Structure formats: C-alpha cells, structure tokens
Amino acid sequence: MNIETIKYGITGMTCDGCAKGIEKKFENKNGIVSKSVSYKNAAGEFQFDNSIITKSEITAIINSTGHYKVVDEITENNFENTNIENSKNDLSQGNYNYDLIIIGGGSAAFSAAIKTSELGRKAVIINDGLPIGGTCVNVGCVPSKILIRAAEQFHNMNNSNFESVKPNGGSLNFNNLIEQKTKIVKELRTKKYIDVVSDDENVTIIEGRGTIVDNNSVEVNGKMIRGENILIATGSATYIPNIQGLDSVNYYVNDTLYEINELPEHLIILGGRFIALENAQLFARLGSKVTVIQRSAKILPDEDADLSDYLTDLLKQEGIEVLTGTSINSIKEKEGKISVSLIETGVEKIVEGTHLFVATGRHGNTMNLVPENIGIETFGNGFIKTDESLQTSASGIYAAGDVLGKNMFVYTAAYEGALAAENAVDNLQKPRNYNPLPWVVFTDPQVAGVGLNEKQAEANGIDFETSRIDLKDIPRAIAAQDMRGFIKLLRNKNTDKLIGARILAPEGSELLMELSVAMKYGVTISELKNMLHPYLTLSEGIKLAAISFNKDVGKLSCCAV
Numbered sequence: 293m294n295i296e297t298i299k300y301g302i303t304g305m306t307c308d309g310c311a312k313g314i315e316k317k318f319e320n321k322n323g324i325v326s327k328s329v330s331y332k333n334a335a336g337e338f339q340f341d342n343s344i345i346t347k348s349e350i351t352a353i354i355n356s357t358g359h360y361k362v363v364d365e366i367t368e369n370n371f372e373n374t375n376i377e378n379s380k381n382d383l384s385q386g387n388y389n390y391d392l393i394i395i396g397g398g399s400a401a402f403s404a405a406i407k408t409s410e411l412g413r414k415a416v417i418i419n420d421g422l423p424i425g426g427t428c429v430n431v432g433c434v435p436s437k438i439l440i441r442a443a444e445q446f447h448n449m450n451n452s453n454f455e456s457v458k459p460n461g462g463s464l465n466f467n468n469l470i471e472q473k474t475k476i477v478k479e480l481r482t483k484k485y486i487d488v489v490s491d492d493e494n495v496t497i498i499e500g501r502g503t504i505v506d507n508n509s510v511e512v513n514g515k516m517i518r519g520e521n522i523l524i525a526t527g528s529a530t531y532i533p534n535i536q537g538l539d540s541v542n543y544y545v546n547d548t549l550y551e552i553n554e555l556p557e558h559l560i561i562l563g564g565r566f567i568a569l570e571n572a573q574l575f576a577r578l579g580s581k582v583t584v585i586q587r588s589a590k591i592l593p594d595e596d597a598d599l600s601d602y603l604t605d606l607l608k609q610e611g612i613e614v615l616t617g618t619s620i621n622s623i624k625e626k627e628g629k630i631s632v633s634l635i636e637t638g639v640e641k642i643v644e645g646t647h648l649f650v651a652t653g654r655h656g657n658t659m660n661l662v663p664e665n666i667g668i669e670t671f672g673n674g675f676i677k678t679d680e681s682l683q684t685s686a687s688g689i690y691a692a693g694d695v696l697g698k699n700m701f702v703y704t705a706a707y708e709g710a711l712a713a714e715n716a717v718d719n720l721q722k723p724r725n726y727n728p729l730p731w732v733v734f735t736d737p738q739v740a741g742v743g744l745n746e747k748q749a750e751a752n753g754i755d756f757e758t759s760r761i762d763l764k765d766i767p768r769a770i771a772a773q774d775m776r777g778f779i780k781l782l783r784n785k786n787t788d789k790l791i792g793a794r795i796l797a798p799e800g801s802e803l804l805m806e807l808s809v810a811m812k813y814g815v816t817i818s819e820l821k822n823m824l825h826p827y828l829t830l831s832e833g834i835k836l837a838a839i840s841f842n843k844d845v846g847k848l849s850c851c852a853v
C-alpha cells in the first residue's frame with residue numbers, strides 16, 4: 293500500500309449536506325482510506341492508496357457531480373510569500389480596526405483594497421467560495437478567453453479563407469488544454485491578485501465566509517471584525533431557472549465547465565447571451581456538437597435584430613444548432629444522456645445531448661449575508677440597490693461589482709470597487725459615471741458595442757440616423773478574405789455627434805476604443821470621417837461608415853475621402 297493524503301479546495305458547496313454528498317461519492321470506493329469534506333472550509337481531505345486510485349481520479353469523481361469543482365490542491369506553500377493570513381492567526385491578535393471591511397475577494401474587492409491603501413488607510417478582504425481573484429480570473433474571463441483562443445487556433449487549422457491555402461488539420465489533446473488553462477489561471481491569480489497586495493501592509497486577506505452583523509461589524513470564522521465602513525463585493529453566480537427536472541440532472545455552470553474532464557459529445561446550452569454564445573462556439577470549434585436553447589426570440593435579445601440575426605447565421609454556419617423562442621417543459625437524464633423537452637415556436641421538440649451547460653443569467657451572492665434589520669434594499673435575485681455614490685440604504689455599507697446586477701464586467705467591477713472605497717473612507721459622494729461603456733462578446737467575429745443601439749435610441753426619443761458598412765466593402769477584410777460582419781454607427785441628426793456603435797467583425801473589439809473616445813469627447817461624424825485612417829486597416833471601416841452617412845461607399849475608390 294502507498295498511502296498518500298491530498299487536500300483539495302472545492303467550490304460550489306452551499307451547505308453541510310453538500311459536503312456529505314461529496315463524501316458519499318467515495319463510500320466503498322476502492323483505494324480510498326478516509327475522506328473528510330468541509331463546507332465551511334470549502335475543502336476536502338482524502339487519504340488514498342495511490343497504487344489503486346490516482347489524484348486525478350479523485351478530482352474527476354468530485355467534478356462529475358456537476359455542482360462542485362476541485363479548484364486547487366491545498367499545500368503548505370500555496371500562500372507562501374503573501375500576507376494572506378488564516379483567520380486564526382489574524383484574529384488571535386485581538387482587536388482589529390479597519391477603515392474598510394471588504395466582503396468578497398474578486399476584482400471589485402481588490403481594486404477597493406488597493407484604493408484604500410493608496411489613501412493611506414487599512415482594508416481587510418474576506419473571501420470564501422471561489423479562490424482569491426473571484427470569478428474573472430478563476431472561472432470567468434480568463435479561462436473562457438484562453439479556451440476561446442485555443443479553439444480558434446484549432447478551427448483555423450481546419451479552415452482556410454484562401455482556396456490556395458489548404459489546411460492540414462491539427463490534433464487536440466483536450467485534457468492537456470484544460471491543464472494548460474489551469475496553469476495560466478494559477479499564474480495570473482498569483483501575479484495579478486496575490487502578489488499585488490503581498491507586501492502591502494495596509495491590506496489583509498482572511499479566508500472565510502463574511503456575514504454582516506451591524507453597520508460596523510462582520511463575522512468571519514466565528515470571530516467579529518470591526519471597521520469604519522463595509523463594502524459588499526460578493527459578486528454573482530449562475531441563476532438556475534425553475535425548470536422541471538433540472539435539479540435532478542447533472543449540469544455545468546461557469547464555475548465547473550472549465551474543469552470538465554472530457555470534451556462533450558453533444559453540449560446543450562441553456563441561454564443565449566454572451567456566456568452561452570462564447571461557450572457554444574468554443575466547444576463547437578473544439579469538436580462538440582452544440583445546441584443553444586434560448587427563451588427569447590433572438591440571441592443577444594437586447595441588441596438590434598440585424599446584429600442578432602447575422603450572428604445567428606454565422607453560428608449556424610459553423611454547425612451550431614440555435615433554437616430561439618423556446619419554452620422548456622422538462623429536463624431528464626437517463627443512461628448518461630440529457631434530454632430536454634421543449635416547445636419551439638409552437639412545435640414540440642426533444643433535444644438529446646451528453647452534457648448540459650446552464651447560462652441563464654446571474655443572481656447576486658447575498659444569501660445569508662445581511663440580517664434583515666440592517667435594511668439593505670435589494671432588486672430581487674440577490675442584487676443590491678445603492679445610490680450614485682455606491683452606498684446602500686444602510687449607512688456606511690457600500691456595494692460594488694456584479695452584486696449590483698448591472699453592467700457586469702470586470703472593468704466596471706474594478707471601477708466601482710475603487711469609487712466605493714474612496715467614497716467610504718474619505719466620506720465623499722462622488723457619483724458613478726460609466727459614460728461611455730464599451731463592451732465585447734468574444735465570439736468570432738466579435739460583437740462590440742458602445743452607447744446606444746437603434747432600439748435604445750428610439751426608446752430615448754432621439755432624432756438619429758444610422759450608417760452601416762459591411763466588411764465586404766472594407767479593403768482589409770477583402771484582403772484577408774474574411775468578410776464576416778459589419779460596422780454600424782448611430783448619429784444624432786441635430787448635433788452630428790456619435791451616440792452609439794455596433795461592430796460585428798473579427799477582432800472587432802480592437803475598433804471599439806476609437807469610437808468610445810469619440811463619444812466621450814463629443815467628436816462629430818464629420819470630424820471622424822476627415823481623420824486619416826491607415827490603409828489597409830479594419831479601422832478604415834470606421835471612416836467608411838462615417839462617410840457613408842451621406843455617400844454611397846460602393847462608388848468610392850481606394851483610400852476613400
């Protein structure tokens with residue numbers, strides 16, 4: 293017998309029952325000597341005979357539940373060289389006074405802690421659930437974008453834009469890809485989060501679940517911490533819809549999907565917004581059959597129909613099945629197959645797949661966080677209401693990031709974290725200002741937007757007009773033989789100012805900041821079209837779109853003016 297002990301960080305547990313459920317999976321399992329899973333510590337310890345069962349088999353058993361995910365092996369060295377203190381060491385020192393107690397350890401929290409420190413004050417970050425860094429680095433932006441790029445490379449090995457260039461195909465080792473992704477995530481987590489505050493004497497990190505007790509006190513790991521102000525930066529998690537049968541099938545959410553240990557043969561995705569679509573294309577490009585099931589009549593339902601329809605067509609061309617206007621009756625799992633019974637525009641259908649990914653929106657992580665008597669108002673779904681300075685309805689308690697339920701991006705979370713911290717510790721009332729707010733959907737071609745779309749401009753009663761140029765009219769796209777997409781600008785007819793833009797283009801996000809700067813500083817469409825744009829760049833498309841407000845671009849020669 294070769295007995296070894298391994299300790300894993302496990303996410304996704306919401307109660308002691310979850311911990312018991314994981315332990316149950318190991319009952320009578322060959323090679324397992326002992327197991328102890330703790331919800332409170334978000335961890336599990338396993339003693340095992342490594343000649344019978346391996347670490348990766350143990351990980352796979354935990355991950356196979358679909359609800360829980362092994363995030364890290366916990367070793368003595370995990371937090372070496374950082375000032376992360378476990379709460380025992382920290383609190384045993386007695387009376388703690390912080391200028392800002394931050395509950396949550398993601399982007400909003402880190403930026404709040406750094407701002408507090410820059411202002412010469414003391415902050416404590418209390419984090420639990422996801423590892424330090426929160427959603428973006430561990431289970432959101434970073435892993436998804438790594439896998440999207442890898443999938444794109446694999447796709448390009450099998451698809452060429454030029455008849456004369458024949459792709460030879462490539463090979464994919466899916467498990468290695470997941471391992472490589474995990475390695476990059478770990479590196480970024482250390483470099484961009486842990487290292488950033490490791491020598492900062494003003495910032496302390498405590499691992500544990502924070503619960504607000506009163507306007508100045510938070511309980512963590514059974515001890516009380518007191519501070520001048522509190523910031524709720526607890527983020528969001530997948531909103532699980534109330535669908536008959538969903539709670540009794542295995543499904544993935546973003547917390548577990550990027551640890552999946554096999555490429556799904558047929559991935560069914562519930563949802564049709566950015567998380568659903570990015571993952572649909574990435575798994576399809578890696579070789580899965582993918583079906584997207586969307587309740588609204590269109591994918592990206594807040595956008596104009598031309599954009600949603602164009603993207604739908606492109607995804608379908610890549611073999612992705614996109615079902616819209618659906619209503620799901622029930623979901624079942626039998627012999628490893630997931631079957632979704634639904635109605636699509638009046639017609640009953642059964643979709644059968646091997647794996648299910650739920651991306652049906654988000655809810656705020658505020659369960660059991662705030663006692664009712666403190667009186668923090670919420671919007672429902674756990675999202676917290678604040679005033680413009682990000683103070684909640686309870687004095688001295690602020691909120692930032694995804695938990696606000698709007699503009700859920702990592703850069704807005706960081707912006708809000710810093711603003712809330714400054715307002716809290718300096719007792720200011722600086723209002724938030726997102727104007728303009730650029731955003732991206734990382735499909736290929738990417739969807740990028742800033743300002744208003746047509747629906748929103750109409751709803752706001754603005755006298756506007758649009759100009760749209762298709763990529764087939766942009767020399768760069770013609771040269772690259774990749775003419776998927778368009779650039780659309782919206783102009784206020786009275787002021788000639790840009791009020792919004794939508795781009796569907798390969799790497800279209802790289803065009804967005806020119807338009808954002810133009811919007812912020814009130815650059816007019818006439819000024820935009822008179823600026824020199826290098827030939828052949830995709831950004832020339834912006835100039836062409838500006839020109840085509842009053843000229844037919846099809847009739848212009850090269851380097852149009």
Ligand SMILES: Cc1cc2nc3c(=O)[nH]c(=O)nc-3n(C[C@H](O)[C@H](O)[C@H](O)COP(=O)(O)OP(=O)(O)OC[C@H]3O[C@@H](n4cnc5c(N)ncnc54)[C@H](O)[C@@H]3O)c2cc1C
Binds near residue numbers: 502695
């Ligand atoms: C799949 C996916 C892809 C994404 N891609 C992008 C992208 O490309 N670009 C982009 O800008 N945004 C992207 N986002 C959005 C972005 O990740 C989030 O907006 C951002 O990470 C939110 O940061 P936050 O600090 O508000 O919350 P989080 O990062 O979620 O941090 C909250 C932390 O608080 C912890 N916590 C919760 N409750 C408690 C408690 N009571 N006590 C202690 N700790 C607690 C949580 O476990 C977590 O660690 C993506 C999101 C997802 C899901």
